[in-house]
Amino acid sequence: MLEQHLAALPILLPLIAAPIVLLVGRSSLAWMVATLVSGFATIAAWQLLITCLASGSLSYAVGGWMAPWGIELRIDAANAFVLLAVTAISTLVLIYSKDSVAKEIESDKHLLFYTAHMLCLAGLSGILVTGDAFNLFVFLEISSLATYTLVSLASDRRCLTAAFRYLVMGTIGATFILIGVGMLYMKTGTLNMLDLSVRINLYESSRTINTGLAFVMVGVGIKLALFPLHMWLPPAYTHAPSAVTAFLASTATKVAVYVMIRFIFTIFGADHVFNDMGMDLILMVLAVVAIFKCSYMATVQNNVKTVLAFSSVAQIGYMVLGIALVSAAGLMAGLIHIFNHALMKGALFMAVGAVFYRVGSVNLQDFRGLGKHMPWTMAGFTLAGLSIIGVPLTVGFISKWYLVSAALDQGNWLVAVLVLLGSLLAVVYIGRILEAAYFQKLPEGTDPEQVKEVPYLMLVPMWILVIANLYFGIDTSLTTDAASAAAQWLFENSQTSVPQVMEMKP
Amino acid sequence: MSFILDYYNYWVVVFLMMTGFYIVISANNLVKKIAGLNIFQTSVFMLYISMGKVTGGTAPIVVEGVELYSNPLPHVLILTAIVVGVATTSVGLALIIRIKRAYGTVEENEFKNSDDAI
């Protein structure tokens, strides 16, 4: 019974849990329910990934309506991989958020936080597993609306304007996707992704479909904070509660990158998007500019959360660059970086949240002397920071290795050089924080008794991520196998010629 | 001329879309921004509805003696999209209420700190 509906579980569990969490009435109880549900979703995602790696893709007809008429949930190596990362991070963040939320969010809003988190998780899982383009839009909006709410829950009033800006930008992005999907439907009469890909292939070149592609790419570009459409991201990440930032930074934009991959490779076909429309050059230039501009912006910020937010935009540049290399190796590098970056940024933002928990603000000068007073937090921050820089034996190095070797495989030495130079800027912005933490003394007037290590419920999830940073940097078999299977699958299914057309009955 | 007349529904959509977009960008008042966003979304609803129309077809309700119906699927889709739009509007308005409480204004140019600009 459960196995049969395995594909729907990552959506259904959090969706059902959301109202329950609101009704249980006590913050600690809500936390427990949410964490358990998220944990179950992780187990389901793990099962799905194993099934997919063993037997290819998996299809589930919602409500028993067969595709292409009904909504289809479709799971293959690519989305099972990302799904596992998202649900696992969600569980860890939920464990972490008990103390963090108690500190940063007013007590009457705790239940709302857990509810919104559940809705967001349901939306993100939905985006990942759905096989229907319109359904994807709906899940995108479910997760986005929950995200706006989450961002606005912080006690600092600036989170409100940040959330509002995010809402305006996000809605425009979603509406653009809606327009694009509408154009595709107009031309093809279908919304199922596989069906769409077959039917789009039938047209040599259609202005409607190309316009649809443009709308979708801009819409997704806003959602994934592709430079120069990233302006909503830094304020939202800076002012949101720390647990929310940790969750969003490591999942929401990653899922949007996945949406981009899905649209390019499954729906439009890589050949059409890159060769006919020349999208690879556009994406590559934007990605490289993002890496440099935003890494530079990260080096001049004072608020550490803003530093990491700009760093996130730069890192998204690496993922998009992987996609824009138009090769299975490049796509694989992008997919690996989705997973790896989730690990690094999750750990970093959790560490920053821990600092906020004790110090009460996260400007650069607040980090002074923390190396002595919060040794475990700062050690975790250091390791995750080294991972961002791309030091060997961390996941960051693995990402970089694959990305640069994918670029070199194509003889693209310029991109390889630029990627490596860009990562030098990470040395600067991480180094500034570490210097403050380890080489300066606690500011005058701070009570050293107050600034001590955070509770275990915050430390343990942080360190699980830090250790994952190291583990997957040394034993890369799981990530590379999954990512290369996914990349292979996406690339081949994107390049193959037209299979038989599913006729729609009148 | 026929180019304009044949595609008049699209012209309406494009006009509404640009109007909404312009309001979102230029309005100083946050409520007006939300209103602009609504107009922007509505234009897309129109796009969907108008493309479901089949020439000569009636409303997609099964009646005896009628053979040709318009496509009902876009209507269903847009029902969902309208729900999403309403939800977005309500979240936006709720945010505005909290902004008003926190800052005492909903006019963008009256925020003192330039960091808060939207």
Place this chain on the structure above:
Amino acid sequence: MNLWGFVEPSQLILLAIIVPLIGGCALLAARKSPNLREAVTITTSIILFTIVLAITSNAFNGVQMQVTWVELVPGIALAFEVEPLGVLFALVASFLWIITSIYAIGYMRGHHEKNQTRFFFCFALAISSVMAICFSRNLLTLFVFYEVLTLSTYPLVTHAGTYEAKKGGRIYLGILLSTSIAFLLLAVLGTWSVAGILEFTPGGILNEVNNPLVLGVLLVLFCYGIGKAAIMPFHRWLPAAMVAPTPVSALLHAVAVVKAGVFSILKVAIYIFGIDGLKEVPTADLMLYIAAATILLSSCIAMTKDNLKARLAYSTVSQLSYIVLGALLASSVATAGATLHIVTHAVGKITLFFCAGAIMVAAHKKNISEMAGLGRTMPITMIAFAIGSLSIIGLPPFAGTWSKWFLFVGALEADKLIVLAVLTISSLLNIAYLLPIPIKAFFNSPEKNEQPWSWSQTKEAPLPSLIAIVITSIGCLVLFFYNQPFIELINLIPGVSTNTQELAP
């Protein structure tokens, strides 16, 4: 001498890497009692040395030793293999670790340094990564532990925690990390991309590549990417690292770290390009002249420095380029000379640094101008300093003679007279910036009224430090007369030979 006969030969490599780590953890556990902690350090270093000796005897007996850890990227694993060049470097590093540990006890206590446990722990970590570098089997493994070495020595450089230390540390980490990430990683990936393998192979792996542009770019990337070799203009980190406590400067910045740099360059020259292949690389001459320029320029800069450690640092920059020069001459004898120079320069330079530290502890003097007459109070130290200087200059009967000899012969053989000229001028410059120090100490007296010298005047550094100084300076002498094991090791390296006759037409 093989104390470790009961262990399988291949496992010795793992032991060599892990023993310093275990020692590091043990000394963390023993942090409450300084005596126990130091005992742990010295015991660990001695155990490590015996392991390396066992590896050496296995290498002489022709036993193959290799280990593979995890596969980082499909096709490339963290893997280790014993080969003569690595054995040579491991011998030097592990032996000098013992001496430095003894020295450090006297120095750190005499100087009342803080955080001594962290110091000894990072030291052990650095040695462990040096061992891994010595025995790495492919470029990726080398790169990984090269970076680990950089990071583990950063806390040592910034040990004092002062503003200068922070600034020095920033330059240190900045240059070493940037060059390795921007150039070395690119070179490694480029090699992987054009050759398809990264294994160190006798004769090189780039012979199949016929594109001179790619080869030329790769060589430049390797030379500058291995920033630890301190080729100008990426040499600034080495003087900057001199803010570290003197034992660090001595072992890491005269032996382990910088030698890891030139060792990597030698590895790349011998096993990636191949000595014969190197002749075909169009930029080899360019890098050769840059190395030659580095030798002369840094010698000139050394003369202007009054701070003793700064002068020694620039002298190191210059001496490192000897080795790079030897590697790039693409001649069998020159490479042998370069390899031997790793040993002889290590022993000579560590003596000099030990002396500098001893002077700082006992007389609290950093600048050369203040050292007049110091020979009266610290005679043993200053004699050792003179011996070390003479060895660096390359005068018999001291160790440095041989490596310079082979370099000269190699330059002649490669028909590069300009290199010969550079080596000669540089030797003269060495005399000019090193010898005045002991001369001043012994023959210039600050006081007018000379009293006959007596032992009661002496005020030497603490005994452990003094013992270390004496051992290394005797080492300079011994290696002139008895360097047979090293020569034999060098002759085991494929394509490298100290035998000039064999190659003569």
